[in-house]
Amino acid sequence: MLKTAEHLYLQIADRIEQLIEKDVLKIGDKLPSVRMLSKEQGVSLSTAFQAYYHLEGKGLIEPRPKSGYYIRFSPRKLRDIPKTCEPVKKASEVTVHEMIDRVFAHMAADNILKFSIAAAADSLLPAAKISKSMVQALRNMPGNGIGYESIQGNLQLRRQIARMSILWGGVVSEEDVVTTNGCTDALTLSLCAVTQPGDTIALESPSYYGSLQLAASLGLKVLEVPTNPVTGVELDYLDKAIPRHNIKACLFVTNFNNPLGSCMPDTHKRELVHILEKHGIPLIEDDIYGDIYFGRERPALCKTFDESGIVLACNSFSKSLAPGYRVGWTLPGKYKEKVLRLKRNHSIACASLPHAAVAHFLENGRYEHHLRSMRKQLHTQSLRYLQAVADYFPEDTLVTRPMGGFVLWLALNENINTYELYELALKNKISFAPGRIFSLQDRYRNCMRLSYGNPWNKQVEEGIKTLGKLIRKLKG
Amino acid sequence: MLKTAEHLYLQIADRIEQLIEKDVLKIGDKLPSVRMLSKEQGVSLSTAFQAYYHLEGKGLIEPRPKSGYYIRFSPRKLRDIPKTCEPVKKASEVTVHEMIDRVFAHMAADNILKFSIAAAADSLLPAAKISKSMVQALRNMPGNGIGYESIQGNLQLRRQIARMSILWGGVVSEEDVVTTNGCTDALTLSLCAVTQPGDTIALESPSYYGSLQLAASLGLKVLEVPTNPVTGVELDYLDKAIPRHNIKACLFVTNFNNPLGSCMPDTHKRELVHILEKHGIPLIEDDIYGDIYFGRERPALCKTFDESGIVLACNSFSKSLAPGYRVGWTLPGKYKEKVLRLKRNHSIACASLPHAAVAHFLENGRYEHHLRSMRKQLHTQSLRYLQAVADYFPEDTLVTRPMGGFVLWLALNENINTYELYELALKNKISFAPGRIFSLQDRYRNCMRLSYGNPWNKQVEEGIKTLGKLIRKLKG
Structure with a gap:
């Protein structure tokens, strides 16, 4: 009996695999529930489950919490993952980047198919629901919210942020939170609190160009640290680099790094905190993509393992809820007083109403509900885009496998200059972010x-197809 | 006939003066219109007008645009104006001020009678009307305003700000405006754009403590420039100090300076721009009190006379409309690109909805209407407070005569330490800003x-009376 059952589940799994192969079942498609499959195929529940378990093991399908099984992708066809970069010889003076200005300028342009923005399309955000919370905030706030918010920030919002820390294993109280005008403001205040102009800080390589420019504007030098596209910063290298380059602080995106997509395993996070404690330097942890995870659980933060208050964890609702509301925060650990004074000196307080509106939205449990559906949709999108890269880009293309966030990082044939490709793509009304702007080195x-x-839609698919064609053209 | 008429107007004026003397007519009371007076007294219109003109000449009453004549104050009783401070020997390193932190902390405290905040009470602000504009903005904005605002800022708002420049003699287009998170953010971005850490900047003396702390947090040194309580910065001194102290930029509050209340005459403004052009350094002009004028016309800016783009004029709606909305701007002149890049790097964009709401409020002419009534009320308040100081403070008290803004600056007997007074006052549930925090020198x-x-109300009057008593106590 056991043998037959084994046979049975393999037969079922094989049939599903063929359907995937023939593109009948597409990436992101939902499979029947285990119960449904057992009925349809006239097999036991455990046989049906075994079939799915087998396919999951092969990486062809995946379970999603409280939702069932979904088609993943055909790993055979996918491109390989890019390599970790080589270490650099020395820290570089931050210089001005006309290239970055240009890419920023095109982000605001209309009628361009934008693969250049590390954020969700507006259609994925709950505009109508958050607006209702705004109207409530207008009604509920004393003086309709025209008065100054306290310097530390809206109390209700800080309570909600503290409450959310359970999800990443934090033990945070409302007193530990300082609200900011979005995450970038949180990074600015946190960096100012722990560095002096002329100091060197460590960033991942490749690095988000905004962070490179922020460092430049604060008069900081940057050491780019080799970063693994799956597990994040190379810790052995960092440990040695800190004294060698007299690094005064680290600024890392530990979860679903932009642009690499890497997510540090907990063991690495714990070790990173340990290394920094040993050297006596702080970590500014940019967790802006942490809520956009595709796995079963929200990843932890380095902050989770920080017992001495050396981690300043920064985040916002700009990627997940309402970028225009500019609602962010930092958990500045032992640097709280410094951050508060900087906030007061640089901008006094945040806009009262948007912060109160987000607090209201969170209090009603709407945020978690919204995140669940947004994560599912983004996960599916990520797989479709990955597949399209496999379908339309040259075979020597390398590509990451992000398990969260908004971006793929691709390494093309070494002869391709992606800034040239960028200019070509713009003529075709397509934009993306060329790799060169993610480093101060020539990388x-x-x-x-x-x-x-x-x-995902026809236009997007055509866009990726066009990019593939342009790459081949540049190559030839 | 002429003689009799002369006699007549003097008789009428005398009667009014006696009523003022006996406190029957109080500060801020409206006088009958000229027409009404002529009817009541059975005299010609020109005689009635002459009576008022005579009283105006004596400083007892004052005309207000489109409103008529009001009781001013009894100048004989008022305290003298403080003197310009002496120059300092050298620029000072900015140090941290626990005192300022303490004053800031008490600003947030409840159940204290606060004479410490340079802003209007919430009751003077149009909470309900600006809320309506917020609801309109929610309705009108694409995606209900959840998307990123452009880096330069809301276009409708920039248009309105440009339109308002007519009032101060500016020729500003929407392209010249960069919006910010309130005025402090505008000052921060502007200072960052024109200085490097370690540079020396010139500020008025006394100076708003927030500006001193802002300079400190940016690693700047400060030279405090002697400032006349009526006409502002001493230009001859400044002209010599710039090369001597290697000053890289000036940050001045030219209109209704905080705390002095000084307002630079146009000739001084013109000359200041000329001096700075000669030395090739920029002026950051903090115009946050410019709209709160008590005279007939809005004062000009240095920006009005700036032809080479060296003035970065900063302002906001925080003092006049809705502090909690954090809507400010800078007109950065030739530093526009630098300011834009800094804004992008430090916080990306401003909160979409509050900026759109203020734009809507302005488009409908509501702002000017609101300002007219707010200015009248503040003017009356200023006079009542001045009179109360004359009534309840020791005779050797000196006090300014601001023609705009929110504050009086008082110099008490040299033996009084106002920080001691501050501690005493706090025990009596009263706060003000002690003079020591307005300088980095021991001044x-x-x-x-x-x-x-x-x-003005009974509680306020009692508060000032109590302060007067505490001063006498300290003196004895």
Whole structure:
């Protein structure tokens, strides 16, 4: 009997695999429930479950919490993952980047198919629901919210942020939270609190160009640290680099790094905190993508393992809820008083109403509900885009496998200059982020960041196809 | 006939003066219109007008645009104006001020009578009307305003700000405006754009403590420039100090300076721009009190006379409309690109909805209407407070005569330490800003800033009376 059952589940699994192969079942498609499959196929529940378990083991399908099984992708066809970069010889003076200005300028342009923005399309955000919370905030706040918010920030919002810390294993109280004008403001205040102009800080390589420019504007030098596309910063290298380059602080995106997509395993996070404690330097942890996870659980933070208050964890609701509301925060650990004084000196307080509106939205449990559906949709999008890269880009293309966030990082053939490709793509009304802007070194010329924040559709598919054609053209 | 008429107007004027003397007519009371007076007294219109003109000449009454004549104050009783401070020997390193932290902390405290905040009481602000504009903005904005605002800022708002420049003689287009999170953010971005850490900047003396702390947090040194309580910065001194102290930029509050209340005459403004052009350094002009004028016309800016783009004029709607909305701007002149890049790097964009709401409020002419009534009320409050100081403070008290803004600056007997007075006052549930925090030098120990932002009432009068008693106690 056991043998037959084994046979049976393999037969079922094989049939599903063929359907995937023939593209009948597409990436992101939901499979029948185990119960449904057992009925349809006239097999036991455990046989049906075994079939799915087998396919999951092969990486062809995946379970999603409280939702069932979904088609993943055909791993055979997918491109390989890019390599960790080589270490650099020395820290570099931050210089001005006309290239970054240009890419920023095109982000605001209309009628361009934008693969360049590491964020969700507006259609994925709950505009109507958050607006209702705004109207409530207008009604509920004393003086309709025209008065100054306290310097530390809206109390209700800080309570909700503290409450959410359970999800990443934090033990945070409302007193530990300082609200900010979005995450970038949180990073600015946190960096100012722990560095002096002229100091060197460590960033991942490749690094989000905004962070490179922020460092430049604060008069900081940057050491780019080799970063593994799956597990994040190379810790052994960092441990040695800190004294060698007299590094005063680290600024890392530990969860679903932009642009690499890497997510540090807990063991690495714990070790990173340990290394920094040993050297006596702080970590600014940019967790802006942490809520956008595709796995079963929200990843932890380095902050989770921080017992001495050396981690300043920064985040916002700009990627997940309402970028225009500019609602962010930092958990500045032992640097709280410094951060508060900087906030007071640089901008006094945050806009009262948007912060109160987000607090209201969170209090009603709407945020978690919204995140669940947004994560599912983004996960599916990520897989479709990955598949399209496999289908339309040259075979020597390398690509990451992000398990959260909004972006793919691609390494093309070494002969391709992606800034040239960028200019070509713009003529075709397509934009992406060329790899060169993710480093102050002359690096990543053949790389590019492709956002999957836009819902999958014919236009997107055509866009990726066009990019593939342009790459082949440049190559030839 | 002429003689009799002369006689007549003097008789009428005398009667009114006696009524003022006996406190029957109180500060801020409206007088009958000229027409009414002529009817009541059975005299010609020109005689009635002459009577008022005579009283105006004596400083007892004053005309207000489109409103008529009001009781001013009895100048004989008023205290003298404080003197310009002496120059300092050298620029000072900015150090941290526990004192300022303490004053800030008490600003947030409840159940204290606050003479410490240079702003209008919430009751003077149009909470309900601006809320309506917020609801309109929610309705009108694409995606209900959840998306990122452009880096330069809301276009409708920039248009309205440009339109308002007519009032101060500016020729500004929407392209010249960069919006910010309130005025402090505008000052921060502007200072960052024109200085490097370690540079020396010139500020007025006394100076708003927030600006001193802002300079500190940016690693700047500060030279405090002697400032006349009526006409502002001493230009001859400044002209010589710039090369001597290697000053890289000036940050001045040219209109209704905080705390002095000084307003630079146009000739001074013109000359200041000329001096700075000669030395090739920029002026950051903090115009946050410019709209709160008590005279006939809005004062000009240095920006009005700036032809080479060296003035970065900063302002906000925080003092006049809705502090909690955090809507400010800078007109950065030739530093626009630098300011834009800094804004992008430090916080990306401003909160979409509050900026759109203010734009809507302005488009409908509501702002000018609101300002007219707010200015009248504040003017009256300023006079009542001035009179109360004359009534309840020791005779050797010196006090400014601001023609705009929210604050009086007082110099008490040299033996009075106003920080001691501050501690005593706090025990009596009263706060003000002690003079010492308005300088990095050991200065102004006997001075204090008293805000008249709270509407005049019995409690306020009692508060000032109590302060007077505490001063006498300290003196004895």
